Amino acid sequence: MKAKHQRLILALAGLTAIIGAGLLAASALKDEAAYFYTPGDVKTKGVEPGKAIRLGGMVVKGSLKRAADGVTIRFDVTDGKATVPATFSGIAPDLFKEGSGVVAEGSFDAQRMFVASNLLAKHDERYMPRELEGMSYNETTREMKVKR
Numbered sequence: 001m002k003a004k005h006q007r008l009i010l011a012l013a014g015l016t017a018i019i020g021a022g023l024l025a026a027s028a029l030k031d032e033a034a035y036f037y038t039p040g041d042v043k044t045k046g047v048e049p050g051k052a053i054r055l056g057g058m059v060v061k062g063s064l065k066r067a068a069d070g071v072t073i074r075f076d077v078t079d080g081k082a083t084v085p086a087t088f089s090g091i092a093p094d095l096f097k098e099g100s101g102v103v104a105e106g107s108f109d110a111q112r113m114f115v116a117s118n119l120l121a122k123h124d125e126r127y128m129p130r131e132l133e134g135m136s137y138n139e140t141t142r143e144m145k146v147k148r
Contacts, residue, residue: 036103040081049108055084055116056103064098077102077114086114095121 036054037047047053055077063076072089075098086104096102096119104116 038079038081039077039084040079042084042108043082047108049110049112052105052107054103054105055086055114057084057101059096059098059100059102061098077104084114085112086116088116088119090119092119093121097121 036056037045039055039057042055057077057079060076060078060083063074065074066072067074071091072087073092074085074087077084077086086106088104088106100121103120104114105118105120106114106116109115
């Protein structure tokens with residue numbers, strides 16, 4: 001066999017291996033490629049209890065309730081199509097409040113309550129930390145200045 005044919009066979013075998021690895025990775029990911037499930041997705045697709053997922057949506061106004069222990073929070077998450085009850089035990093982020101966006105990591109229990117192990121509060125593009133409120137950044141001088 002000529003060297004030219006050997007290189008062609010080697011190139012085709014390498015290409016086949018790369019395509020096979022890509023297909024294997026894609027089949028392993030399946031639905032896990034989604035960044036988070038919305039309450040509407042949970043309602044239509046269903047999620048089995050105990051499966052670790054991320055649930056994203058808005059905290060329903062008037063649904064945030066703190067338990068007597070001081071660390072357990074109950075709230076509802078909605079996407080406008082469906083609402084999911086959730087609970088979290090721990091210290092919630094400062095940006096977590098009613099009417100704000102949230103991505104909660106956790107799983108559903110047997111009673112279809114989402115038990116969050118971590119809360120990620122979302123903010124819009126106008127967000128500014130409390131420490132920097134009233135300040136502005138000058139691109140030319142690269143300095144922070146207090147607005148008056």
